[in-house]
Amino acid sequence: MKTHNYNLFLPVNIVEHIVSFGVFCTQMSILKPHKLGVIAGPGSEYFTGKVVKHLRRLYIDRYEKVSEALTKRHGITGDELLKTVTLLDDLDSKKIPTGKLPTSFHCPDFSINVKYTRFSNGEEKAEIIDPVRGLNVYVIHDVSNTAPIKVAGLDEPQVISVNDHLMFLFTTVNALTNAGAASITLVLPTYPYARQHKKASREALTAAMFARFAEELGVNRIITLDIHSREIENAFSTCRLENVHGSYQTLIALRRLIDFSDPDIVVVSPDTGAVNRNKFYAQALHRPLAMLYKERDYSQVSTSAKNTNIKSINLLGDVKGKIVLMADDMIATGGTMIIAMRELMNRGAKKVIVMVSLPFFNGGAIENFDQAYKEGIFYRIIGTNAVYQGKELLEKEWFIQADVTELFARVISRLHHGRAISPLLDNRKFIQKLVDTTQANPSAPLSITDSGMPD
Numbered sequence: 001m002k003t004h005n006y007n008l009f010l011p012v013n014i015v016e017h018i019v020s021f022g023v024f025c026t027q028m029s030i031l032k033p034h035k036l037g038v039i040a041g042p043g044s045e046y047f048t049g050k051v052v053k054h055l056r057r058l059y060i061d062r063y064e065k066v067s068e069a070l071t072k073r074h075g076i077t078g079d080e081l082l083k084t085v086t087l088l089d090d091l092d093s094k095k096i097p098t099g100k101l102p103t104s105f106h107c108p109d110f111s112i113n114v115k116y117t118r119f120s121n122g123e124e125k126a127e128i129i130d131p132v133r134g135l136n137v138y139v140i141h142d143v144s145n146t147a148p149i150k151v152a153g154l155d156e157p158q159v160i161s162v163n164d165h166l167m168f169l170f171t172t173v174n175a176l177t178n179a180g181a182a183s184i185t186l187v188l189p190t191y192p193y194a195r196q197h198k199k200a201s202r203e204a205l206t207a208a209m210f211a212r213f214a215e216e217l218g219v220n221r222i223i224t225l226d227i228h229s230r231e232i233e234n235a236f237s238t239c240r241l242e243n244v245h246g247s248y249q250t251l252i253a254l255r256r257l258i259d260f261s262d263p264d265i266v267v268v269s270p271d272t273g274a275v276n277r278n279k280f281y282a283q284a285l286h287r288p289l290a291m292l293y294k295e296r297d298y299s300q301v302s303t304s305a306k307n308t309n310i311k312s313i314n315l316l317g318d319v320k321g322k323i324v325l326m327a328d329d330m331i332a333t334g335g336t337m338i339i340a341m342r343e344l345m346n347r348g349a350k351k352v353i354v355m356v357s358l359p360f361f362n363g364g365a366i367e368n369f370d371q372a373y374k375e376g377i378f379y380r381i382i383g384t385n386a387v388y389q390g391k392e393l394l395e396k397e398w399f400i401q402a403d404v405t406e407l408f409a410r411v412i413s414r415l416h417h418g419r420a421i422s423p424l425l426d427n428r429k430f431i432q433k434l435v436d437t438t439q440a441n442p443s444a445p446l447s448i449t450d451s452g453m454p455d
Contacts, residue, residue: 033055033059033107033108033110033413033416033417034089034092035134035135035136035182036110036135036136036138036412036416037110037111037112037130037132037135037136037137037138037181038051038052038055038110038111038112038137038138038140038412039111039112039114039137039138039139039140039172039176040111040114040140040141041139041140041141041142041143041165041168041169041172042116042141042149042151042160042165042168043142043145043147043149043160043165043388044140044141044142044145047140047142047189047385047386047405048111048140049111050403050405051140051187051405051408051409051412052109052110052111052409053405054405054406054408054409054410055110055409055412055413056107056109056110058409058410058413059107059413060105060107063105063107064105067081067082067105082102082103082104082105083101085105086101086102112128112129112130112132112135112137113128113129113130114126114127114128114129114172114175115127115129115152116151116152116168117151117152117153118151118152118153118154118158118160118164119153120153124164124167124168124171125171125175126168126171126172126175127175128172128175128176128179131179132176132179132180132181133179133180133181134180134181134182135181135182136181136182136183136185136416137176137181137182137183137184137185138185138186138187138223138412139169139172139173139176139184139185139186139187140187140408141165141168141169141172141186141187141188142165142188142189142190142386142387142388143162143165143166143169143188143190143192144162144165144190144192144358144360144387144388145165145387145388146159146362146388147159147388147390162192162193165192166192166210169186170213170217173186173214173217173218173219174217177217177218183220183221184218184219184220185219185220185221185222185223185412185415186214186219186221186222186223187222187223187224187408187412188222188223188224189224189225189358189384189386189387189404189408190224190225190358190386190387191207191210191222191224191227191228191232192207192210193206193207193209193210194207194227194228194229194232195207195228197228197229197231197232198229198231205235207229207232207235208232208235211232211235211236211239211241212235214239215236215237215238215239219239220239220240221239221240221241221242221415222239222240222241222242223242223244223408223411223412223415224241224242224243224244225243225244225245225246225357225358225384225386225404226243226244226245226246226329226357226358227241227243227329228329228330230243242411242415242421242425243425244407244408244411244424244425245357245425245427246357246384246386246402246404246407247280247281247284247427247431248407248427248430248431248434249384249402249403249404249407250327250355250357250382250384250402251281251284251431251434251435252402252434253382253400253401253402254325254353254355254382255434255438256400257353257379257380257382257400258323258353260285260435260438260439261438261439262323264321264322264323264350265285265287265322265323265325266287266288266289266290266317266318266319266322266323266324266325267279267281267282267285267287267288267289267290267324267325267326267327268289268290268291268292268315268317268319268324268325268326268344269289269290269291269292269326269327270292270326270328270336270337270340271291271292271293271294271336271340272291272293274327274328274329275289275291277327277328277329278291278325278326278327280327281325281327281355284428284431284432284435285325285435286435286439287325288317289317290315290316290317290318290319291315291316291317292313292314292315292316292340292343292344293313293314293315293316294310294312294313294336295310295311295312295313295314296310296311310336310339313339313340313343315343315344315347319344319347319348319349320347320348320349321348321349321350322349322350323349323350323351323353324344324349324350324351324352324353325353325354325355326340326341326344326352326353326354326355327354327355327356328354328355328356329356329357329358330356330357330358330359330360331354331356331358331359331360331361331365331381331383332360332361332362332365333362333363333364333365333368334361334365334368334369335368337354338368338369338372338377341354341372341377341378342372342377345376345377345378351379352377352378352379353378353379353380353381353382354378354380354381354382355381355382355383356381356382356383356384357383357384357386358383358384358386358387359381359383359384359387359389359393359399360387361389361393366392366393366396369381369396369398370396370398373396373397373398378398379398380398380399380400381398381399381400382400382401382402383399383400383401383402384401384402384403384404385401385402385403385404385405386404389401407424410424411424
């Protein structure tokens with residue numbers, strides 16, 4: 001077996017650290033992320049770009065922290081450490097290195113270019129432009145995006161359906177498999193057909209169908225945000241489903257609106273299905289939990305906030321003179337949410353703030369909420385940027401956006417390096433730290449750079 005003399009490359013004192021440090025770098029790859037690629041689905045370029053930006057910052061910050069510790073531990077300089085990292089990076093490279101040695105740590109761009117095409121007959125395909133053989137690829141795709149999208153084959157941007165988005169997603173996964181990707185993870189801020197997870201009659205279980213499609217195509221893992229029902233996880237046999245929560249980012253946005261130490265805060269569940277979600281916030285804020293119970297006539301179909309099958313609403317709890325917080329997984333048309341907010345104001349609530357993970361605002365929802373805001377029936381709505389939000393919504397005084405791109409970046413980084421993601425899935429500890437710190441000192445400024453989340 002041929003051996004290599006590393007003295008040709010580095011001084012003797014550096015070679016002494018190659019064996020132990022080399023194993024750390026090449027196996028753990030925690031300093032420099034090898035074999036990591038990120039793809040943006042059509043219409044998800046902006047969200048994906050922010051995730052990639054956070055990923056790069058995470059690795060640069062991590063390098064600075066680890067290099068400081070290693071230089072002290074091994075008695076070497078920062079330049080010597082950088083040469084060691086560069087050597088190990090070159091040895092792992094598929095290409096023969098050229099050019100001068102870098103003078104500073106360089107984090108690669110993880111983005112993989114894909115060409116999406118829609119043909120005149122409605123067929124769609126994805127073509128992977130960059131090499132992906134041996135890469136762990138993360139496909140970020142907002143399949144609920146209703147904004148006009150420009151892909152090859154279209155003269156003008158067009159709105160495409162969730163089914164068209166899914167076809168682009170499936171062809172992307174198949175193209176990655178054919179191109180030799182080592183693993184494929186779907187990052188879907190919204191799980192498609194999540195509300196079709198149970199049946200009442202002769203109907204399809206479409207949420208489970210998507211799970212089987214993904215597994216058949218060879219998807220290894222799916223990452224999603226606040227899935228509508230945890231029952232969907234039971235539909236998977238080989239693919240792993242990671243359900244992350246945007247509650248921490250939502251509370252950061254809420255902190256700028258109210259004082260967490262205010263004794264007049266009460267958390268209200270808008271219906272029985274959202275009790276656990278609102279119980280989480282009530283426990284985190286150490287505030288009472290109330291609930292709205294809606295009696296419905298299921299022989300009728302709700303079509304809007306005015307034409308609904310809700311016959312009566314009962315409140316379990318007291319909201320008179322209180323600041324009301326309501327949390328739900330999504331706002332679609334928002335009809336029942338407007339009814340709930342109006343009922344709370346009629347019962348004497350001082351202020352109503354709604355927190356949602358997926359603010360779709362389908363149909364005429366923005367106009368309906370705009371009118372409700374003018375009538376004074378709610379104060380603010382906090383929603384994550386996990387789904388597309390147009391300029392019309394972002395310019396509304398009553399809408400506050402909570403950014404979850406860093407959360408997804410941290411999950412991707414931890415999964416790529418085989419690290420536990422439980423601190424990010426169960427965020428109660430750092431939420432409790434945020435709440436306790438805020439309640440102890442409400443006037444303390446909130447750091448923008450320190451997320452409070454584990455790296």
